[in-house]
Amino acid sequence: MRKFTALLLGICLAASTAFGGGYQVSLHSMRNIGMGLIGTSLTYDASSFFYNPGAAAFVQDRFSISGGVSLLMARTTFQPKDVMGQYNIENLLNTPLYFYFGFKPFEDLSIGLAVNTPYGNKLSWGDEWQGRYLIQDLAFKAITVQPSFSYKIKDVFSFGMGLVLTFGNVELNKALPIEGQSGVDGKVNIKGSTYNVGFNGGILVRPVKGLNIGVDYRSKVNMVVDEADATFTVPVSMQFNFPDQKVATSLPLPANLDFGISYEIKEKLLIGINLCYVFWSAYDSLVFDFKTKTAALDKTCAPAMYENKLIPRIGAQYKVNDIVTVRLGGYYDPTPVPDDHLNPQTPSMNQIGLTAGLSVFPFKGFSIDAAFLYVMGLEKEGTYSPENFSGTYKTNVYIPGIGLSYSF
Amino acid sequence: MKKLLYILFSFVILAGCEPKIDELSPNKGSADFSRFVSVGNSMVAGLTDGALYFSAQQNSIPNLLAQQFQLAGGGAFVQPVVKSEFGVEFPGSMPRLKLGYVTDCTGAPSLGPVPDLGPRDPLQPVGYQVNNLGIPGAKSFHLLVPGYALLNPYYFRFATDPNNMVIQEIPPLNSTFFALWLGSNDVLGYAISGGVGDTITGQATFGPAMGGIVQSLVGTGTKGVIANIPDIHDIPFFTTIPYNGMVLPSQDIVDQVNFAMGHFGLPYTYQLGPNPFLVADPTSSRPVYKVRQMKPGELVLLTVPQDSLCLGMGLISSITLTPWPLPDQFVLTQDEIKDEITNIETAIAGYNVIITGLAQTNGLALVDMNTKLKELESGLVWDGIHMNANFVTGGVFSLDGIHLNSRGNAIAANYFIESINAEYGSTIPFVDITKYQGVLFP
Numbered sequence: 001m002r003k004f005t006a007l008l009l010g011i012c013l014a015a016s017t018a019f020g021g022g023y024q025v026s027l028h029s030m031r032n033i034g035m036g037l038i039g040t041s042l043t044y045d046a047s048s049f050f051y052n053p054g055a056a057a058f059v060q061d062r063f064s065i066s067g068g069v070s071l072l073m074a075r076t077t078f079q080p081k082d083v084m085g086q087y088n089i090e091n092l093l094n095t096p097l098y099f100y101f102g103f104k105p106f107e108d109l110s111i112g113l114a115v116n117t118p119y120g121n122k123l124s125w126g127d128e129w130q131g132r133y134l135i136q137d138l139a140f141k142a143i144t145v146q147p148s149f150s151y152k153i154k155d156v157f158s159f160g161m162g163l164v165l166t167f168g169n170v171e172l173n174k175a176l177p178i179e180g181q182s183g184v185d186g187k188v189n190i191k192g193s194t195y196n197v198g199f200n201g202g203i204l205v206r207p208v209k210g211l212n213i214g215v216d217y218r219s220k221v222n223m224v225v226d227e228a229d230a231t232f233t234v235p236v237s238m239q240f241n242f243p244d245q246k247v248a249t250s251l252p253l254p255a256n257l258d259f260g261i262s263y264e265i266k267e268k269l270l271i272g273i274n275l276c277y278v279f280w281s282a283y284d285s286l287v288f289d290f291k292t293k294t295a296a297l298d299k300t301c302a303p304a305m306y307e308n309k310l311i312p313r314i315g316a317q318y319k320v321n322d323i324v325t326v327r328l329g330g331y332y333d334p335t336p337v338p339d340d341h342l343n344p345q346t347p348s349m350n351q352i353g354l355t356a357g358l359s360v361f362p363f364k365g366f367s368i369d370a371a372f373l374y375v376m377g378l379e380k381e382g383t384y385s386p387e388n389f390s391g392t393y394k395t396n397v398y399i400p401g402i403g404l405s406y407s408f
Numbered sequence: 409m410k411k412l413l414y415i416l417f418s419f420v421i422l423a424g425c426e427p428k429i430d431e432l433s434p435n436k437g438s439a440d441f442s443r444f445v446s447v448g449n450s451m452v453a454g455l456t457d458g459a460l461y462f463s464a465q466q467n468s469i470p471n472l473l474a475q476q477f478q479l480a481g482g483g484a485f486v487q488p489v490v491k492s493e494f495g496v497e498f499p500g501s502m503p504r505l506k507l508g509y510v511t512d513c514t515g516a517p518s519l520g521p522v523p524d525l526g527p528r529d530p531l532q533p534v535g536y537q538v539n540n541l542g543i544p545g546a547k548s549f550h551l552l553v554p555g556y557a558l559l560n561p562y563y564f565r566f567a568t569d570p571n572n573m574v575i576q577e578i579p580p581l582n583s584t585f586f587a588l589w590l591g592s593n594d595v596l597g598y599a600i601s602g603g604v605g606d607t608i609t610g611q612a613t614f615g616p617a618m619g620g621i622v623q624s625l626v627g628t629g630t631k632g633v634i635a636n637i638p639d640i641h642d643i644p645f646f647t648t649i650p651y652n653g654m655v656l657p658s659q660d661i662v663d664q665v666n667f668a669m670g671h672f673g674l675p676y677t678y679q680l681g682p683n684p685f686l687v688a689d690p691t692s693s694r695p696v697y698k699v700r701q702m703k704p705g706e707l708v709l710l711t712v713p714q715d716s717l718c719l720g721m722g723l724i725s726s727i728t729l730t731p732w733p734l735p736d737q738f739v740l741t742q743d744e745i746k747d748e749i750t751n752i753e754t755a756i757a758g759y760n761v762i763i764t765g766l767a768q769t770n771g772l773a774l775v776d777m778n779t780k781l782k783e784l785e786s787g788l789v790w791d792g793i794h795m796n797a798n799f800v801t802g803g804v805f806s807l808d809g810i811h812l813n814s815r816g817n818a819i820a821a822n823y824f825i826e827s828i829n830a831e832y833g834s835t836i837p838f839v840d841i842t843k844y845q846g847v848l849f850p
């Protein structure tokens with residue numbers, strides 16, 4: 001199992017920068033990205049197995065395959081409160097991927113597999129910046145593999161469910177204010193990986209032709225790392241206080257409850273809205289429990305105090321002709337982080353996302369899908385009060401992406 | 409295809425744009441920082457780790473302030489530069505201290521301050537006019553003593569005339585803003601000598617002296633900032649060694665000590681673990697062994713010699729096998745004939761009333777260092793650094809236990825800036841304290 005995990009993490013997945021509130025990444029299908037990331041009520045392809053397994057049985061084709069990659073370019077600027085100088089997060093180029101496969105053995109039953117990266121966070125503030133005692137760099141990635149089924153009852157109702165196998169790893173570095181004779185900071189590196197299982201279930205109702213109403217719930221997955229490696233670099237005289245050792249920690253990947261409604265007019269124009277409720281309050285603190293306790297190392301608890309948030313999304317697509325389909329959308333993603341717990345580990349702020357997309361069908365059933373997402377972070381001033389670290393953050397994210405879909 | 413490449417290329421260009429946040433725009437408010445002068449003692453000079461050396465002087469509180477003032481119209485700030493990293497050489501000068509290994513009573517190595525020796529600057533005048541008139545060792549009234557340069561080598565280094573009073577250095581500088589932090593030595597001289605080697609400056613001397621100094625700084629309306637005097641209970645030199653720091657490690661030793669005390673006619677029962685030190689008790693009615701145990705609230709100084717403690721000082725001498733009290737110069741005691749701690753507390757309270765009054769009557773910004781160090785004593789977190797007023801582990805005081813280290817100076821400079829901004833409506837930015845070193849470990 002461990003070998004399998006390593007393989008998946010090493011090969012399938014490049015890291016994702018969280019650009020949504022907190023550390024949720026919502027880049028799951030180019031078609032959906034183009035429409036403001038809506039998806040709970042859509043039934044175009046196998047991506048439904050992720051957005052709403054309940055909707056997948058309404059996908060018309062017997063086989064549906066899609067895959068794609070986004071090019072995520074995030075820039076964050078930080079102005080410390082009342083101190084001169086600004087800092088920029090180094091430009092991290094990340095490439096979140098997705099892959100979906102759906103198959104209908106019978107008309108009313110669909111089975112499928114969804115592989116994607118719904119959570120992640122990667123940033124690097126550098127080794128010398130003012131907040132280095134909170135964080136220097138962080139890479140957290142989670143990949144989910146979700147085998148699922150979906151079953152349709154007549155043409156008005158369907159339900160579906162999948163098991164969410166989640167594999168994650170994390171690595172972080174931060175400076176310690178314990179300086180050697182040359183004035184160089186101490187340092188700690190924490191590295192670990194884990195997996196856990198959750199579920200994803202949903203329903204779709206089609207009361208009249210063209211109108212879809214979907215509800216989906218993805219459970220929380222608690223990523224518990226029992227034995228991460230903690231490695232310390234400190235002056236010789238302090239090494240007895242900082243032995244290299246195992247440390248236990250955990251990070252909850254919050255549950256999502258999504259509600260979507262969409263209406264298709266004459267198979268040409270589709271408009272839809274989504275309301276996504278994210279149960280962020282699961283993340284109340286980040287605990288590190290060191291196995292070898294010393295005067296300097298014990299169980300540390302960094303309060304996070306995240307709050308549940310509702311993300312409204314809207315999107316539309318227009319089928320120009322048999323070859324070209326265009327899409328537009330937007331959303332508002334309020335930050336789950338309270339002002340007094342704004343931490344440079346996850347510099348989260350309210351965001352407005354604007355999206356555009358395009359699909360080209362060279363022949364029936366096959367499409368090349370492109371999307372562009374621009375995320376504008378709204379400047380946020382805050383403090384991480386447990387460490388008395390204050391300043392103003394602002395993020396811009398540009399995410400072009402490309403994918404392929406084939407249904408037959 | 410070409411078009412697609414072009415679009416992709418513009419995305420990459422777009423991504424190069426950093427999000428814009430307005431930068432700070434420092435403003436001088438109603439103050440004028442163009443010619444800044446600082447006056448005071450070792451805290452102002454930048455003395456750290458028991459010595460005035462190059463990097464510590466560069467990180468002196470007024471030099472850090474001057475760098476911030478330069479963001480809002482401040483001019484050059486000249487210090488009497490010490491070139492050596494080990495200090496200035498003169499008769500009686502103390503070595504710089506660093507954290508090293510010392511041997512404790514059981515023979516095991518432990519961390520403690522040790523001399524950091526190296527070539528020092530010879531004592532000679534720097535030969536230029538300076539803005540930092542911080543003079544280690546100076547008391548308030550010393551600044552009004554003609555020829556003080558001949559009594560204090562640190563003033564000798566930058567005195568423009570050896571017959572001058574220090575306050576005569578002030579008018580030629582034609583300053584537009586000043587910082588004054590003076591008066592600690594008026595009581596610390598007494599306190600660090602255990603109340604035997606020096607006297608406390610009386611309020612009747614302190615008031616007029618400080619008034620005269622402020623008058624010569626204010627002149628015809630120069631603005632400035634003045635700081636008050638911290639409590640000795642917030643300074644690790646006085647708080648590191650507890651009154652009951654005599655630790656008896658085994659029941660055997662406890663039994664022997666109790667037997668001996670009975671033999672000496674001393675009514676003290678010792679137990680396993682910490683016990684009060686013995687100190688001299690001149691009021692004792694006993695014919696011999698005029699000693700008593702220390703009381704809670706009494707203070708042992710950081711300078712108490714460790715090797716003597718290992719030989720039984722504070723308990724029973726392992727050589728003469730008789731009671732061996734801590735010598736008076738290493739303790740601050742409270743008894744009927746001499747209450748050293750109350751003397752100190754009363755003096756500081758009086759000084760601070762005078763300083764507050766001077767700030768108010770002259771419209772000066774006041775830095776309440778007394779309160780700030782009390783806050784530090786109970787723990788301070790800043791930019792992820794957890795600090796307090798403990799020796800070494802607190803991270804703010806230097807290895808002499810009295811002066812702040814560079815990070816402590818950066819924090820103190822921010823307290824000054826806070827008060828200046830509040831008084832004069834300026835927006836001088838804070839110092840980034842993470843750029844300044846705390847305690848360095850071997």
